[in-house]
Amino acid sequence: MAGRPASLSAREEGFVSRSSPRPPLLSLLLTVCGKPGPAGSLWVPRGDAAAAAGLRPAVGRRSPGASSVQPVPDRSERTATPGGNLRSFAYITIKDRTPQILTKAIDTLHRHKSEFFEKHGERGVEAEKKAISLLSKLRNELQTDKPIVPLVEKFVDTDIWNQYLEYQQSLLNESDGKPRWFYSPWLFVECYMYRRLHEAIIQSPPIDDFDVFKESKDQNFFESQESVIALCTHLQALASAVEGLDENQLKNEFFKLLQISLWGNRCDLSLSGGETSSQKTNIINSLEDLKPFILVNDLERLWSLLTKCKKTREKVPVTRVDIVLDNSGFELVTDLVLADFLLSSKLATEIHFYGKMIPWFVSDTTVRDFNWLIEQVKRSDHKWMSKCGTDWENYIKTGRWVYHDHIFWTLPHEFCAMSQVAPDLYAELQKAHLILFKGDLNYRKLTGDRKWEFTVPFHQALSGFHPAPLCSIRTLKAEVQVGLQPGQGERLAASEPGWLTCGKYGIFQFDGPL
Ligand SMILES: O=P(O)(O)OC[C@H]1O[C@](O)(CO)[C@@H](O)[C@@H]1O
Numbered sequence: 001m002a003g004r005p006a007s008l009s010a011r012e013e014g015f016v017s018r019s020s021p022r023p024p025l026l027s028l029l030l031t032v033c034g035k036p037g038p039a040g041s042l043w044v045p046r047g048d049a050a051a052a053a054g055l056r057p058a059v060g061r062r063s064p065g066a067s068s069v070q071p072v073p074d075r076s077e078r079t080a081t082p083g084g085n086l087r088s089f090a091y092i093t094i095k096d097r098t099p100q101i102l103t104k105a106i107d108t109l110h111r112h113k114s115e116f117f118e119k120h121g122e123r124g125v126e127a128e129k130k131a132i133s134l135l136s137k138l139r140n141e142l143q144t145d146k147p148i149v150p151l152v153e154k155f156v157d158t159d160i161w162n163q164y165l166e167y168q169q170s171l172l173n174e175s176d177g178k179p180r181w182f183y184s185p186w187l188f189v190e191c192y193m194y195r196r197l198h199e200a201i202i203q204s205p206p207i208d209d210f211d212v213f214k215e216s217k218d219q220n221f222f223e224s225q226e227s228v229i230a231l232c233t234h235l236q237a238l239a240s241a242v243e244g245l246d247e248n249q250l251k252n253e254f255f256k257l258l259q260i261s262l263w264g265n266r267c268d269l270s271l272s273g274g275e276t277s278s279q280k281t282n283i284i285n286s287l288e289d290l291k292p293f294i295l296v297n298d299l300e301r302l303w304s305l306l307t308k309c310k311k312t313r314e315k316v317p318v319t320r321v322d323i324v325l326d327n328s329g330f331e332l333v334t335d336l337v338l339a340d341f342l343l344s345s346k347l348a349t350e351i352h353f354y355g356k357m358i359p360w361f362v363s364d365t366t367v368r369d370f371n372w373l374i375e376q377v378k379r380s381d382h383k384w385m386s387k388c389g390t391d392w393e394n395y396i397k398t399g400r401w402v403y404h405d406h407i408f409w410t411l412p413h414e415f416c417a418m419s420q421v422a423p424d425l426y427a428e429l430q431k432a433h434l435i436l437f438k439g440d441l442n443y444r445k446l447t448g449d450r451k452w453e454f455t456v457p458f459h460q461a462l463s464g465f466h467p468a469p470l471c472s473i474r475t476l477k478a479e480v481q482v483g484l485q486p487g488q489g490e491r492l493a494a495s496e497p498g499w500l501t502c503g504k505y506g507i508f509q510f511d512g513p514l
Pocket residue numbers: 093097190265268269270271326327361438439440441442444475477478
């Protein structure tokens with residue numbers, strides 16, 4: 001790739017330089033993300049520079065009167081890949097992957113019809129029909145690029161979502177009409193899709209607590225059994241040896257478990273359109289081979305931070321590590337194994353987890369998934385696996401592990417808006433000595449999903465979001481990456497056009513005092 005054009009770097013395009021009036025909350029959102037606001041433009045499914053600025057492309061790009069969006073080459077500045085794939089990842093996601101996910105959700109509801117009948121009688125069947133019809137309507141709206149419509153139910157976050165929709169509307173010129181699926185920021189429409197999916201379910205009582213993704217999440221866990229056993233066995237062996245480890249050995253093990261947690265992030269089910277994506281081989285054996293794929297490696301900084309805390313434990317008895325979880329199934333096991341080790345190695349004394357309040361991006365962890373997985377691990381026939389489950393349950397009972405729910409994680413806002421939109425959550429995160437953000441979606445929200453230059457410092461891309469020292473642990477599955485060495489991104493692009501989105505590369509990217 002010939003690098004990002006200077007015209008797209010470090011500009012306030014599309015975010016702060018608008019003159020149209022905004023509702024008060026929206027103006028607030030613009031100011032909290034730093035003055036003059038995050039640089040770089042947003043990813044838009046049918047994005048070119050104008051669309052990225054929130055401006056509609058010329059009407060001619062859409063066949064007049066056409067009921068569906070025709071695939072057209074995305075001539076966005078980001079597509080200068082050798083070999084010439086002219087479509088952005090955002091476009092492909094909204095055009096292909098999200099309808100596929102909706103189709104799978106509809107199919108899942110169909111397959112549970114008799115279960116709904118057994119549980120709720122005719123009402124269950126009627127509810128299933130209703131949910132399916134709402135989801136089909138949603139799929140149609142998306143595929144035909146209809147306007148984004150407000151949410152209609154009354155859930156805890158309905159008002160804030162609708163305010164955010166107004167904000168998106170306010171970014172458009174009067175003649176542009178309503179925000180639409182293919183011409184709005186990708187992060188926003190992708191989140192909106194999952195929120196509308198949830199709306200379809202909660203509008204269909206008595207099956208309003210049905211998680212259409214539960215089955216796939218559970219399947220991912222079961223298919224990864226061998227790796228889970230290997231990990232639990234490794235963890236238990238480590239726990240019994242940990243006291244005798246010297247500083248270097250301990251550091252080595254810490255790095256190993258962090259890398260396992262990183263590669264666990266390859267198992268998300270949204271990138272694969274809801275298809276199975278589990279860990280079938282023992283990941284511990286692959287760590288050395290995978291090292292060259294770590295593009296940013298700030299592990300030493302995590303180590304020095306936590307060892308410093310450990311050394312001053314007499315003065316400050318609590319070291320708290322917060323983990324903003326991503327996917328359930330195998331990835332969650334890797335995170336819990338890491339969390340367990342942090343306690344047994346005394347690198348931390350308390351772990352706080354954050355999950356999603358509603359089913360999200362197919363495989364994201366909800367409290368139900370969290371509890372279910374621990375229960376499964378505990379009930380295993382395998383001695384060491386079951387020991388892990390018992391320990392984990394005890395950590396929760398004794399408060400060494402704490403699970404938090406917050407609706408902010410399933411809002412479309414980038415994290416620099418958190419201190420204003422969810423000050424209670426921001427205050428909670430401020431109590432941590434270190435926050436680990438798992439996964440790609442969290443990275444997109446940390447960086448605002450903007451077209452940053454690859455060399456922009458991570459600290460800058462966070463746009464004022466600094467609740468505590470933090471680290472993103474993420475495999476790359478979206479076209480945003482900051483903090484690279486000069487030339488690094490360009491070299492990767494030249495040798496591997498899909499490097500940003502294929503999930504093969506990973507980062508440990510830290511922000512905090514040195
Ligand atoms: O589970 P993760 O690592 O957040 O990955 C989910 C990713 O998959 C995608 O949905 C792929 O489209 C991205 O939008 C998202 O960032």
